[in-house]
Amino acid sequence: MTGNRSAAVRDTAQLVSTGRLPDGRRIDALLAEAHGLFAGETSGIVADYIPALAAADPTWSALSVAEANGARHSVGDALVEFSIQSISKAFVFALVCQQIGHRRAAELVGVNNTGLPFNSVTAIELNDGHPMNPMVNAGALATTALMPGATPGAKWNAVQDGLSAFAGRRLELDIAVYESEAATNLRNKSIARLLESYGRLAFDPLQTTDVYTKQCSLNVTTEDLAVMGATLADGGVNPVTGVRVVDAEVCQHVLAAMAASGLYERSGEWLYDIGLPGKSGVSGGILTIAPGKGGLATFSPPLDPAGNSVRGVLATTWLSRTLGLNLFASADVHRTETP
Numbered sequence: 001m002t003g004n005r006s007a008a009v010r011d012t013a014q015l016v017s018t019g020r021l022p023d024g025r026r027i028d029a030l031l032a033e034a035h036g037l038f039a040g041e042t043s044g045i046v047a048d049y050i051p052a053l054a055a056a057d058p059t060w061s062a063l064s065v066a067e068a069n070g071a072r073h074s075v076g077d078a079l080v081e082f083s084i085q086s087i088s089k090a091f092v093f094a095l096v097c098q099q100i101g102h103r104r105a106a107e108l109v110g111v112n113n114t115g116l117p118f119n120s121v122t123a124i125e126l127n128d129g130h131p132m133n134p135m136v137n138a139g140a141l142a143t144t145a146l147m148p149g150a151t152p153g154a155k156w157n158a159v160q161d162g163l164s165a166f167a168g169r170r171l172e173l174d175i176a177v178y179e180s181e182a183a184t185n186l187r188n189k190s191i192a193r194l195l196e197s198y199g200r201l202a203f204d205p206l207q208t209t210d211v212y213t214k215q216c217s218l219n220v221t222t223e224d225l226a227v228m229g230a231t232l233a234d235g236g237v238n239p240v241t242g243v244r245v246v247d248a249e250v251c252q253h254v255l256a257a258m259a260a261s262g263l264y265e266r267s268g269e270w271l272y273d274i275g276l277p278g279k280s281g282v283s284g285g286i287l288t289i290a291p292g293k294g295g296l297a298t299f300s301p302p303l304d305p306a307g308n309s310v311r312g313v314l315a316t317t318w319l320s321r322t323l324g325l326n327l328f329a330s331a332d333v334h335r336t337e338t339p
């Protein structure tokens with residue numbers, strides 16, 4: 001490699017993302033427009049396999065953006081708290097990558113899509129007991145088991161403290177949702193036991209499932225989620241508090257895992273249409289990250305058959321285009337740049 005070429009490669013390695021978000025007033029206007037456009041959409045079903053989730057109001061609808069410089073924008077029911085559910089998986093994976101390194105985390109948990117539902121037992125059997133990726137329940141349980149701490153209480157504290165650092169405020173447990181899921185999560189307990197039988201779970205299966213159930217029951221608003229996403233977009237520094245939560249290299253790999261598997265069996269379609277890493281949860285939240293730019297969070301409880309919020313997917317698809325976020329979209333810079 002010539003000196004010039006290696007200098008060019010070094011320089012390119014500094015470029016983490018291109019472009020900017022529009023100015024704040026334009027973001028506010030686009031969020032308001034997206035909220036109005038999709039508020040009348042009534043398809044989808046509120047999750048009830050965790051009984052407490054069925055109490056959600058199907059008309060709730062909120063959108064928030066947190067910019068990588070810390071500025072925040074919200075419309076709709078942005079003060080409504082809801083349990084974070086599966087969106088927690090991305091952040092616990094980030095904390096584990098920070099502890100044991102992203103390579104070891106990928107070896108132990110995996111980063112490939114299963115193409116099967118999030119709580120599939122078949123996926124574990126088809127893959128020789130490997131949990132496959134951190135965004136499905138098997139991989140999330142394997143990830144939670146890897147959290148630091150020798151006792152369930154210590155692991156839970158590390159999860160709660162870590163997710164709170166991403167959000168920039170203390171996140172609290174929704175006791176009703178936790179108790180409701182803890183009373184009905186036989187399938188997750190079975191998944192943890194199956195992983196144990198393959199020697200793929202680093203901690204006690206029932207205690208791991210309990211910590212995982214608590215992590216899913218932490219309450220957030222869309223603004224919290226947007227700030228959590230902006231922290232991943234900002235190289236691991238929470239742009240509101242200024243606190244470094246994880247290293248930039250961790251963010252890069254977590255975002256890649258989200259892009260591969262964050263939207264259940266619709267992950268490929270999501271990437272094809274929206275072109276961004278994202279993670280959804282069964283309580284109706286979706287978090288999308290534009291690296292270097294910020295986080296976009298949506299909340300609306302009615303879900304499509306794969307478990308993704310119907311209004312959330314519609315609004316994010318529209319905003320990805322109008323805010324100019326799609327990572328795969330490019331303009332012809334030679335023709336559009338002013339000399």
Ligand code: GLU
Nearest residue numbers: 085086118216281282283
């Ligand atoms: N706590 C939920 C479960 O394990 C999370 C599912 C989700 O949001 O996808 O079933």
